[in-house]
Amino acid sequence: xxxxxxxxxxxxxxxxxxxxxxxxxxxxxxxxxxxxxxxxxxxxxxxxxxxxxxxxxxxxxxxxxxxxxxxxxxxxxxxxxxxxxxxxxxxxxxxxxxxxxxxxxxxxxxxxxxxxxxxxxxxxxxxxxxxxxxxxxxxxxxxxxxxxxxxxxxxxxxxxxxxxxxxxxxxxxxxxxxxxxxxxxxxxxxxxxxxxxxxxxxxxx
Amino acid sequence: xxxxxxxxxxxxxxxxxxxxxxxxxxxxxxxxxxxxxxxxxxxxxxxxxxxxxxxxxxxxxxxxxxxxxxxxxxxxxxxxxxxxxxxxxxxxxxxxxxxxxxxxxxxxxxxxxxxxxxxxxxxxxxxxxxxxxxxxxxxxxxxxxxxxxxxxxxxxxxxxxxxxxxxxxxxxxxxxxxxxxxxxxxxxxxxxxxxxxxxxxxxxx
DNA sequence: TATAAAATCCCTTAAAAACATGATTTTTTA
DNA sequence: TAAAAAATCATGTTTTTAAGGGATTTTATA
Numbered sequence: 001x002x003x004x005x006x007x008x009x010x011x012x013x014x015x016x017x018x019x020x021x022x023x024x025x026x027x028x029x030x031x032x033x034x035x036x037x038x039x040x041x042x043x044x045x046x047x048x049x050x051x052x053x054x055x056x057x058x059x060x061x062x063x064x065x066x067x068x069x070x071x072x073x074x075x076x077x078x079x080x081x082x083x084x085x086x087x088x089x090x091x092x093x094x095x096x097x098x099x100x101x102x103x104x105x106x107x108x109x110x111x112x113x114x115x116x117x118x119x120x121x122x123x124x125x126x127x128x129x130x131x132x133x134x135x136x137x138x139x140x141x142x143x144x145x146x147x148x149x150x151x152x153x154x155x156x157x158x159x160x161x162x163x164x165x166x167x168x169x170x171x172x173x174x175x176x177x178x179x180x181x182x183x184x185x186x187x188x189x190x191x192x193x194x195x196x197x198x199x200x201x202x203x204x205x
Numbered sequence: 206x207x208x209x210x211x212x213x214x215x216x217x218x219x220x221x222x223x224x225x226x227x228x229x230x231x232x233x234x235x236x237x238x239x240x241x242x243x244x245x246x247x248x249x250x251x252x253x254x255x256x257x258x259x260x261x262x263x264x265x266x267x268x269x270x271x272x273x274x275x276x277x278x279x280x281x282x283x284x285x286x287x288x289x290x291x292x293x294x295x296x297x298x299x300x301x302x303x304x305x306x307x308x309x310x311x312x313x314x315x316x317x318x319x320x321x322x323x324x325x326x327x328x329x330x331x332x333x334x335x336x337x338x339x340x341x342x343x344x345x346x347x348x349x350x351x352x353x354x355x356x357x358x359x360x361x362x363x364x365x366x367x368x369x370x371x372x373x374x375x376x377x378x379x380x381x382x383x384x385x386x387x388x389x390x391x392x393x394x395x396x397x398x399x400x401x402x403x404x405x406x407x408x409x410x
Numbered sequence: 411t412a413t414a415a416a417a418t419c420c421c422t423t424a425a426a427a428a429c430a431t432g433a434t435t436t437t438t439t440a
Numbered sequence: 441t442a443a444a445a446a447a448t449c450a451t452g453t454t455t456t457t458a459a460g461g462g463a464t465t466t467t468a469t470a
Contacts, residue, residue: 010311011219011289011309011310011311012222012310012311012312012313013218013219013222013223013226013310013311013312014216014218014219014222014310015222016221016222016223016225016226016314017217017218017219017220017221017222017223017224017225018218018221018222019222019225020221020222020224020225021218021221035311057289084216084262104216105216105217105218105219106215106216106217106218106240107217107218108217156398157398157399157402158398158399158402159394159395159396159398159399159402161396189364190364191364191366191397192396192397192398192401193361193362193363193364193397193398193400193401194362194363194364195398196397196398196401196402196405197362197363197364197401197405197410200401200402200405200406201405205402
């Protein structure tokens, strides 16, 4: 049986790269590609592939959300996340939203084929480096944020003050301040500038 | 005469994409690739291509700096910047450091060939979207920072206070504060959180 | 060489963040 | 169901930022 593969990525060169890598592979058929979420969903209405390679950074929609959408409408389609970042929070989010695994764009042909094969067996596949980053020191000492911390981090990045956040969430100033403190502490940041810099760098926001 | 093309990019899929696009193109030979600055320079010691497609985000070195290095050692090699961001400051930096142009990774075969052709004629080539972004409203209203503002923005992102920056630059607190104010104003940011968020998003830092 | 732009400096006030230190209540999970 | 983790709240102090309103000196550049 031939595995029908569809690619969603806004970079034409990456699409071409994957197409080239999958060309002449027995058992795999490249059935098409999309460069944004909208055209991806439009394609799926007409035709369903077996597996989608889905970039996380799409122009019109976050890859995470698209992943969720696809999985809810077409639960049998396997999805492999695709991105340049081997960031724990990225990998986690992708898996939470129903992906079967995660490939980095610097993955080679072997990994790509292995990933497709593994996903089609309904097992989880992670890129070598992505898998490493889950055990890696550098990633390991990246903070793990709670639901509330993530929420408040987002508001801080938007420029809201503690009081404004407190009003918005119907909690006291003190509580927001506590969360802010723990954010600074978890990131090892001495002030909000460093906090936002790191959070942005590591794609928390 | 055949144009020898070398690709430097840390994403294997992009390299494969370019290789696939250039395959069977008369007059163009894909002579190799590197995934980091070091191996790129090592390659150049043995062999010089006519043109290098150079990614801006490299693991060991900033693409900008590598561009400068290559140009100073091998002035006859043409360089085309390669990145996913069509950000004015990126394009500017690349050109300042001696690049002949700039290609986005969502460029198609036509643009790629056009870019190579144009660069080999010692003319400037910009990706369609990159060229647009130089005239685009969205990019146009992105701030243009002065030397000092850039410098101080960097220190703010590192977490230094006005006083610490003042000490470091041997200027007064007031001066730093003025620059900080103009940064906030130029970015339309109400506080440093928004400032750093935007600056990071648009690759100023 | 005018003119504009950039960099420099100063003062004041109010708001917000950062730091310290502690505690209670909910929720999760082993 | 205990223990751990998360979320909640409080009080007080010090430091830093933000906003407002100037002004002078360098440095580019038309």
